[in-house]
Amino acid sequence: MAPHRTGAAVLLEQTPGNTAEKKRGKLKIFFGYAEGVGKTSAMLYAALEEQKEGVDVVAGYIETHHRPETAALADDLEQLPSLELPSKTAAIREFDLDLAIRRRPDLILLDELAHHNASGCRHKKRYQDVEELLRSGINVYTTINVQHIESLHDVVSAITGNSVTERIPDSVFDSADQIELVDIPPDDLIERLSKGKLYPGEQGEMAAGSSIFVKTKLIALREIALRYTADQLNRIAQRYSERANKNTYNTADxxxxxxxxxxxxxxxxxxxxxxxxxxxxxxxxxxxxxxxxxxxxxxxxxxxxxxxxxxxxxxxxxxxxxxxxxxxxxxxxxxxxxxxxxxxxxxxSSKKRWLTKTxxxxxxxxxxxxxxxxxxxxxxxAPYNRFPAYVKPRLSLADTLKTIGILTVCTLIGLWFQFLGFREANIITVYILGVLLNAMVTSGRLYSAITSILSVLVFNFFFTKPYFSLEAHDSGYPVTFLVMLLASIISSTLTMRIKEQARQSAQKAYRTEVLLETSRKLQQAEGAPAIVNETAIQMVKLLDRTVIFYPVEQDNLAEPLIFPKVESAVNLRAYTGVNEWAVADWVYKNNKRAGATTDTFSAASCLYHAVRGGDTVFAVAAIVMDQEEPLEIFEKSLMIAMLGECALALEKELLNERQKEISLQIQQEQLRANLLRGISHDLRTPLTSISGNAGILMGNSMVLSEEQKTGLYTDIYDDSMWLINLVENLLSITRIDNGSLNLDFQAELLEEVIAEALMHVNRNSVEHTIQTMLEDELLMAKMDSRLIVQVLINLVDNAIKYTQAGSKIIVSARREQQRVRVEISDNGPGISEEAKSKLFDMFYTADNQRGDSRRGLGLGLSLCKSIVHAHGGTIEVKNNVPQGTVFSFTLQAEEVNVHE
CATH class of the missing domain: 3.40.50.620 (HUPs)
Structure with a gap:
C-alpha cells in the first residue's frame, strides 16, 4: 500500500487557486434532538432528489450505523473513497478532503458535523473540513444533534447526565443557509430502539439501558431542538432581510x-x-x-x-x-x-472560612x-486546600550572598549604634530597613521571608540580654520580636508587590510603545517591501521570536523573508521547507490562520496568520513556535493588532498604486480625446481642400489655364505638407512619451544643422526675411541632429505662420559657458503673457490669427519641449524688443577638435 502523505506539501498541487475569489458554497444542516431520529436518511433522500434534477452529488462520508435502509439509500449515490490513516491496531478511515476538492462536485454529503478527525488529517474537526469545502464553492449537506452545539452543552448535559466531547461552535450552526429539523415523537423513537432499528445486537441493548432514551429527557431535548431551530430560522430570515435592505442591525447591548x-x-x-x-x-x-x-x-x-x-x-x-x-x-x-x-x-465553597473577605x-x-x-x-x-500546593523555591547563589551581606551590614550598624548608646528601637529600624532593601534586590518572596526571620533571631542574639544567646529574660521582648517580625514581613510583602507592579507596568509600557512605534513607522514607510520589513522587525521586538513573512506577488506567495530573533542559533531554513510553505499557501488561499497551536496543520513548526484587509490577503506572517511556549494573551492581541496595522498600510499602498494607474489612464484618455477632437476638426479643412482641388483638376483640366492649375497644385502640395508635418509631430511625441525614441548624440556644427532646417521650412518663407547669425562658424553642440532639425523647423514655421508677410525672422546661436543657446526671433505681433505660460502645453493654440487661417493642433511647441528636455536642455519664450517674440533653447556645447 502506498504510504499516506501526511505532509502539507500535497496542497501545493491540489488546491485550485485562491478560494477567496470563488463563490462560496451553501450549507444545509439536518438537525435532530437525539440519535436515531432519521437525520442521515433525510439527508440522503434530499440528495437523491437533487441528483434527479441533474445536480452532481457525491457522498463524502456517510455513517450508516449498520442500518440496511440507510445503506441502501447511500448505494444510489457516488461514494467518495475514504482516507486510510495508519494506526497501531487497524487502519482508520476518514473523510478525504483533498480528494473532494479535486473532484469538485456540486453537492457533497458529510455525516456527523461535530466529528473529531484522526491524527494525520489537515484539520482537527470535521466542521473545519466543511468550511474549506464551502470556501471552495462546494455545497454541503451535513447532520448534527442538539447535544453537539457548544452553547447548549451545559443545558443538555444537565438533562442527559452525559458530557459529549465532540462539539461545534455556534457560529458554524448560525452560518448555515438552511436548517431542516428532523423530528419524530419520542414514543416512536423509543419504539424504534426497542425493535432494534437503531443499533444492532448488544449495542442496541446498551443504548436501551442508557439514561438518554427516557421519555422525559427526550421531550426536554426535543423542546430545546425545536426552540433553537426556530431561533435559527428567525436569524436566517433576518440576515436575508438585512442584506435586501442593506441595513445592519445595531444594538446598545x-x-x-x-x-x-x-x-x-x-x-x-x-x-x-x-x-x-x-x-x-x-x-x-x-x-x-x-x-x-x-x-x-x-x-x-x-x-x-x-x-x-x-x-x-x-x-x-x-x-x-x-x-x-x-x-x-x-x-x-x-x-x-x-x-x-x-x-x-x-x-x-465547600467550607466556610473563619475570616472571609469581600x-x-x-x-x-x-x-x-x-x-x-x-x-x-x-x-x-471548589476544592479547598488547607495546605497550598508545594512550589519548589527558586534559590540562587547571588541572592543568598546578597541576603547574608545585608544582614551582616545591618548587624555591624547595630553594633555601632549600641556602642554609641542608641536605644534598641533604632537598631530594630535598621533591620527593617535591611528587609526592605533585601526585597528590592532579590527575586522571589523566599529571601524576604528568610531575612525577616533571621533579622529577629540576629537581633535577639546580639542585642538582647543575655547577649550572644537566643534567650530573652525581659518579658517585653517576645512582643518586640513579634512586632519586628510582622513589620518586616509586611514591609517586604509591600515592597515585593510594588516591585512586581513596576515590572508589569514597564512590560505593558514597552509593549504599548512597540505598537505605537509600529504605527508610526508604517505611516512613514514607502512601498510594500518597507511596510513588511518594518512590521516584521517590530514583531520580533515584541515577541522575541523568529518571524517569517511571505509577501503576495502576482496572486502567489513570493520567496519568504526571514527575520530571526536576536542571537538565534536555529536553522532558519528548516522553517521554510516544502511542508511549511504549503501551510503558508493554504493560509493565503483560505484566508484563515493555521499551524502550531491551532486545529489546522497543528504539527507545523510555525503559527501562520494572514495579513488581510477584508477578503484580500496581502501577505502571510509566520511566527516560529517550535520548542517555544504558546503566545501570551496580551502578546497575541498586540500581534493581531500589529498585523492589522500592516494590512491597512499595505491596502493604502495598493490603493495609491491603483490611484496612480487610474490617474494615468485618465490622462491618457484625455490625451486621446483631445487628439481625436483636434484631428476631427483640424484635418477636415486640408483634406477638404485637397479633395476639392483634385476634383476640380479631374473635371475641368481642359478648361483651366496653366496658371490656375499651378495654383491648385500648390494648394494641394501645401495642404499635404501640413498633414505630413502633423503626422510626423504626432509620431515623434508618441515615441518620446513611450520611451521608445533612441537618441543618437553626436557633435554637430550649428551652421549645418540650421541650414538643413531652413531648407524644409514652410513654402511661405519667401514672404518673410529669414537671416542666420552665428557668433562663430565653428560653433558645435552635442545633439541628435534629425530631432534638432525638427525643432528648428517647428519654431521657424511657427514664426512664419503667426507673423505678417514681410516680417523679419532671425535664427542665431551663441556660446554661453558650457551651453549653446539657439534663438529664433521675429518682429511680429508678439504673444500675450497669459499665453506664454501655456504655450508649450500639448493641444494649446494661441489666439493669434494665422496667415492661412488654419488652426493647428498645438503639438509643435510641445514636441520641441520634449525633444529639448531629452537633450538635457531648456526651452523658453520671451518678448522681442521692441516688438515680436523670441524662442530660445539650449544644448550642451562641444569643443572643436583642431587636430582633425
Missing part, C-alpha cells in the same frame, strides 16, 4: 464575560454567548492578568488557553488587562467599553452599580 483558568469558566462562557445571541448584543471576553498568573501550573495555563479558544469560537472579542485588583480592573474596563451586562462565575461579586456591585451582573453558579464545589 454589550455582554462582558470574565474569564479564569478554572474549568467551570466554560459554562460561564456558553451562558454569556447565549445571552449575547438572545439580546443581539456584542460579546467580549475579558481576562485580568495578575502577578499570580506567571505562577500558574502548566495544567492551569492549558485550561486558560482552552477557555480563551472557546470564547473566541463562540464569537467573543478577546481582551486582556493587567492589575492586582481584579474587580477594579473589570469595573474600569466595563465602564470604558460601555458594557451593559457582566457575566461572571461563582463556585460553591467577594468579587460584591466588589463589582459596589464599583459598577449601573451595570447588570449575572452570576452563573457552579454546582461542583
Amino acid at each position: 454589550h455582554i462582558l464575560v470574565c474569564l479564569s483558568s478554572a474549568a467551570s469558566s466554560k459554562k460561564v462562557i456558553r451562558t454569556a454567548a447565549r445571552m449575547a445571541e438572545a439580546f443581539r448584543g456584542s460579546f467580549t471576553a475579558l481576562y485580568v492578568e495578575t502577578p499570580k498568573t506567571k505562577d500558574l501550573t502548566p495544567k492551569s495555563k492549558a485550561e486558560l488557553r482552552e477557555n480563551l479558544r472557546l470564547a473566541e469560537q463562540l464569537g467573543a472579542q478577546l481582551a486582556t488587562v493587567y492589575g492586582e485588583d481584579v474587580s477594579g480592573q473589570i469595573a474600569e474596563y466595563a465602564k470604558s467599553s460601555r458594557v451593559t451586562k457582566i457575566v461572571i462565575g461563582r463556585s460553591q 467577594s468579587l461579586v460584591e466588589k463589582l456591585t459596589a464599583l459598577a452599580p449601573n451595570i447588570d451582573i449575572h452570576i452563573i453558579p457552579d454546582t461542583q464545589p
Whole structure:
C-alpha cells in the first residue's frame, strides 16, 4: 500500500487557486434532538432528489450505523473513497478532503458535523473540513444533534447526565443557509430502539439501558431542538432581510464575560454567548492578568488557553488587562467599553472560612452599580486546600550572598549604634530597613521571608540580654520580636508587590510603545517591501521570536523573508521547507490562520496568520513556535493588532498604486480625446481642400489655364505638407512619451544643422526675411541632429505662420559657458503673457490669427519641449524688443577638435 502523505506539501498541487475569489458554497444542516431520529436518511433522500434534477452529488462520508435502509439509500449515490490513516491496531478511515476538492462536485454529503478527525488529517474537526469545502464553492449537506452545539452543552448535559466531547461552535450552526429539523415523537423513537432499528445486537441493548432514551429527557431535548431551530430560522430570515435592505442591525447591548483558568469558566462562557445571541448584543471576553498568573501550573495555563479558544469560537472579542485588583480592573474596563451586562462565575465553597473577605461579586456591585451582573453558579464545589500546593523555591547563589551581606551590614550598624548608646528601637529600624532593601534586590518572596526571620533571631542574639544567646529574660521582648517580625514581613510583602507592579507596568509600557512605534513607522514607510520589513522587525521586538513573512506577488506567495530573533542559533531554513510553505499557501488561499497551536496543520513548526484587509490577503506572517511556549494573551492581541496595522498600510499602498494607474489612464484618455477632437476638426479643412482641388483638376483640366492649375497644385502640395508635418509631430511625441525614441548624440556644427532646417521650412518663407547669425562658424553642440532639425523647423514655421508677410525672422546661436543657446526671433505681433505660460502645453493654440487661417493642433511647441528636455536642455519664450517674440533653447556645447 502506498504510504499516506501526511505532509502539507500535497496542497501545493491540489488546491485550485485562491478560494477567496470563488463563490462560496451553501450549507444545509439536518438537525435532530437525539440519535436515531432519521437525520442521515433525510439527508440522503434530499440528495437523491437533487441528483434527479441533474445536480452532481457525491457522498463524502456517510455513517450508516449498520442500518440496511440507510445503506441502501447511500448505494444510489457516488461514494467518495475514504482516507486510510495508519494506526497501531487497524487502519482508520476518514473523510478525504483533498480528494473532494479535486473532484469538485456540486453537492457533497458529510455525516456527523461535530466529528473529531484522526491524527494525520489537515484539520482537527470535521466542521473545519466543511468550511474549506464551502470556501471552495462546494455545497454541503451535513447532520448534527442538539447535544453537539457548544452553547447548549451545559443545558443538555444537565438533562442527559452525559458530557459529549465532540462539539461545534455556534457560529458554524448560525452560518448555515438552511436548517431542516428532523423530528419524530419520542414514543416512536423509543419504539424504534426497542425493535432494534437503531443499533444492532448488544449495542442496541446498551443504548436501551442508557439514561438518554427516557421519555422525559427526550421531550426536554426535543423542546430545546425545536426552540433553537426556530431561533435559527428567525436569524436566517433576518440576515436575508438585512442584506435586501442593506441595513445592519445595531444594538446598545454589550455582554462582558470574565474569564479564569478554572474549568467551570466554560459554562460561564456558553451562558454569556447565549445571552449575547438572545439580546443581539456584542460579546467580549475579558481576562485580568495578575502577578499570580506567571505562577500558574502548566495544567492551569492549558485550561486558560482552552477557555480563551472557546470564547473566541463562540464569537467573543478577546481582551486582556493587567492589575492586582481584579474587580477594579473589570469595573474600569466595563465602564470604558460601555458594557451593559457582566457575566461572571461563582463556585460553591465547600467550607466556610473563619475570616472571609469581600467577594468579587460584591466588589463589582459596589464599583459598577449601573451595570447588570449575572452570576452563573457552579454546582461542583471548589476544592479547598488547607495546605497550598508545594512550589519548589527558586534559590540562587547571588541572592543568598546578597541576603547574608545585608544582614551582616545591618548587624555591624547595630553594633555601632549600641556602642554609641542608641536605644534598641533604632537598631530594630535598621533591620527593617535591611528587609526592605533585601526585597528590592532579590527575586522571589523566599529571601524576604528568610531575612525577616533571621533579622529577629540576629537581633535577639546580639542585642538582647543575655547577649550572644537566643534567650530573652525581659518579658517585653517576645512582643518586640513579634512586632519586628510582622513589620518586616509586611514591609517586604509591600515592597515585593510594588516591585512586581513596576515590572508589569514597564512590560505593558514597552509593549504599548512597540505598537505605537509600529504605527508610526508604517505611516512613514514607502512601498510594500518597507511596510513588511518594518512590521516584521517590530514583531520580533515584541515577541522575541523568529518571524517569517511571505509577501503576495502576482496572486502567489513570493520567496519568504526571514527575520530571526536576536542571537538565534536555529536553522532558519528548516522553517521554510516544502511542508511549511504549503501551510503558508493554504493560509493565503483560505484566508484563515493555521499551524502550531491551532486545529489546522497543528504539527507545523510555525503559527501562520494572514495579513488581510477584508477578503484580500496581502501577505502571510509566520511566527516560529517550535520548542517555544504558546503566545501570551496580551502578546497575541498586540500581534493581531500589529498585523492589522500592516494590512491597512499595505491596502493604502495598493490603493495609491491603483490611484496612480487610474490617474494615468485618465490622462491618457484625455490625451486621446483631445487628439481625436483636434484631428476631427483640424484635418477636415486640408483634406477638404485637397479633395476639392483634385476634383476640380479631374473635371475641368481642359478648361483651366496653366496658371490656375499651378495654383491648385500648390494648394494641394501645401495642404499635404501640413498633414505630413502633423503626422510626423504626432509620431515623434508618441515615441518620446513611450520611451521608445533612441537618441543618437553626436557633435554637430550649428551652421549645418540650421541650414538643413531652413531648407524644409514652410513654402511661405519667401514672404518673410529669414537671416542666420552665428557668433562663430565653428560653433558645435552635442545633439541628435534629425530631432534638432525638427525643432528648428517647428519654431521657424511657427514664426512664419503667426507673423505678417514681410516680417523679419532671425535664427542665431551663441556660446554661453558650457551651453549653446539657439534663438529664433521675429518682429511680429508678439504673444500675450497669459499665453506664454501655456504655450508649450500639448493641444494649446494661441489666439493669434494665422496667415492661412488654419488652426493647428498645438503639438509643435510641445514636441520641441520634449525633444529639448531629452537633450538635457531648456526651452523658453520671451518678448522681442521692441516688438515680436523670441524662442530660445539650449544644448550642451562641444569643443572643436583642431587636430582633425
